[in-house]
Amino acid sequence: MQTHKRALRRPRGQMSKINRLLPFTTAPLYHALQLMATGDAARFHMPGHKGEPVFTTYADLFAIDFTETYGTGNLYLGEGPIRDAEVAAACYFEAGDCFFLTGGSTQGVLAMLATAAGAGGSVLLDRGCHKSVCAACALLDLTPYFFSSELIEPFAVPGALDIAEAERQLIAHPEIRAVMLTSPTYYGVRRDIPAFADLCAAYGKKLLVDAAHGAHFPAVGLPTPIAEGADLAVLSIHKTLPCLGQGAVLLMGDRIDRRGLRENTALFGTSSPSYPILSSIDLARAYVEGPGHIAYLRAATACEDLRRFVDARTRFSALGTGDFPDLDPCRLTVSTAGTDMTGQALSDALWSEFGVACEMADERNAVFILTCSDSGSSLRRLRRALRKLSRRAQKGEVPHPAAPFPPAERVLSVRQAHFSHHGRVPVETAAGMVCARPVTPYPPGIPLLWPGEKITDSHIELLQERWYNKIDDIYVVITD
Ligand SMILES: Cc1ncc(COP(=O)(O)O)c(C=O)c1O
Structure with missing residues (x-):
């Protein structure tokens, strides 16, 4: 996936002491994260602090990295x-x-x-x-x-x-x-x-x-x-x-x-x-x-404004602007249904062209987490990006109502299937076999099929249609 250059641009003067002491290749994960952390992405994903922590510096983390000793307490003893x-x-x-x-x-x-x-x-x-x-x-x-x-x-x-x-x-x-x-x-x-x-x-x-x-x-x-x-x-x-x-x-x-x-x-x-x-x-x-309470009320207001904006000024639609009151006030779900763009394509374009990272995307939606840590400029960038990308999206076919994933017959317990002798087979050959691992597009990490459930043609059809690029093979129980 291409990355927008702005997302990784390092503001001047941000080279940390540890980076000066260690060559870039010594700790690749740490350095990759540092590059992300000092870049300029608008982050609408977890963790909720978005890189603007209540803690102040990395050094603080090491200073308070204790164990069970005098004065620190013991978690599992509850003291x-x-x-x-x-x-x-x-x-x-x-x-x-x-x-x-x-x-x-x-x-x-x-x-x-x-x-x-x-x-x-x-x-x-x-x-x-x-x-x-x-x-x-x-x-x-x-x-x-x-x-x-x-x-x-x-x-x-x-x-x-x-x-x-x-x-x-x-x-x-x-x-x-x-x-x-x-x-x-x-x-x-x-x-x-x-x-x-x-x-x-x-x-x-x-x-x-x-x-x-x-x-x-x-x-x-x-x-x-x-x-x-x-x-x-x-x-x-x-x-x-x-x-x-x-x-x-x-x-x-x-x-x-x-x-x-x-x-x-x-x-x-x-x-x-x-x-x-x-x-x-x-x-x-x-x-x-304490003070965070107000910041979250502000995040909820910003989310509600964004929902209205999406419905009024883009070709997309926002979950919750209609007659749907029971919603997390800080979660924005933008649907691309009715356009020729998938939620995944919207997510990729937001990141590669605008440096805006959503929490997750699926076939029809992109999901954004708003918290106390979102700046006005991140919110404006998200708004601008949604507007511009919506202009590019053409009217598409209004999708058929999505069929729920069909129920499955359980033939083994979850435990038996999980700990069975198992192997991977291409999705298209799996009909009649028994799942050994959950079949889980990630995110959102919700299993469509559970271990011990029998795979049918209609499961395969839906897996190929709705999660086509994500699920190529399935772990199944091997019986002989
Ligand atoms: C609904 C739900 N429950 C539980 C979890 C697991 O949470 P954690 O990542 O904090 O272990 C997740 C993770 O995404 C989740 O979405």
Whole structure:
């Protein structure tokens, strides 16, 4: 992919001491990142700090890179200043308690499912869940049942979840121990958590929410999942707040065995959690509880302005400007549907011609994350770029309503399939075979097919049509 020269242009006088001491080839990753960091890109992707951290310099990171020693506290023992920081975060996020995580929401998803469903249990999942949920099913030998959502046109993104279908599944499979939903989604769609909390209460199930993309909600006046009735929720602080990558929190209500949950966070985490990450979670919380609150309200206003701008002044359309209130106010999803440009082509042109990086793109959409860290000039650049690229986009065929990915028959457990003898085959030859790994276009990291599911001709057709360039082969179970 071509890169706009402005994105990598280094402002004068930015050569760091370490660059002067080490030749460029010695630490290629560090130097590549430095070049990106000192360039001039407009970043509408995670981490939420966008390179404008609450921390001041790299040197600070090394200075506070401690371990469990006198005065620093121990994460998994829940003591010392780490615990004080967790208590402050529990209060801010309106939860009964809060545990810090340094393995992202992935660690939290694993710990939540281990605690609420146990090994060998059954769970009811929203089919649009992240691939970390699939990993949890393989590791914990969980049996997943699914419920789905309708696609919102013309975006073809999953909308409201079918709660009636969820209830039918709970009746049909009384062994289900927990229900898990994703809210908000990657595209910013919020789900009706109170309705699911009532359903779970009626059937005696735990409600878990993957709110990886919703850590900024209190900053824009929205409730967190625990306040809406969930038993457990995980938030990637790093995705939308000014926090270092991998910083996340696990929130809980009152019906959870906290000790067991803490042990399960240790089960899936490193025994050397990073103190810079832990403290950046603490700083991010302190920031949004204080001055950052206003900055997020500003980001939400900027996002709303951009939505109106996209609808009024471009050939594209923005999710949420119509009659669609339940949206993350800081997430902009721009659809190219109805033009001859794909979301991916829009994303590539934004980057190569304007140095604007979105969070992700798919066939019909490009998705942008707005946070406290976006400057007025980045926002203006995004606006200008969308306008110019929209002029280039020709009116295309209005797309047919997108067909949902067809349900699949489970013939092996997720765990059996994942740990089976397996190999890779070209997509077009996979009909009749059984998936050994999730088939997951990334981003958004949502598996279309799960391990243990039988692949049919209609799956292959849709994979080739909608994700043509991204998925060439599939891992399948080899039986002989
Ligand atoms: C919905 C959802 N849940 C969980 C995760 C995992 O989060 P993390 O990258 O913080 O481990 C992601 C990552 O993109 C996600 O989109």
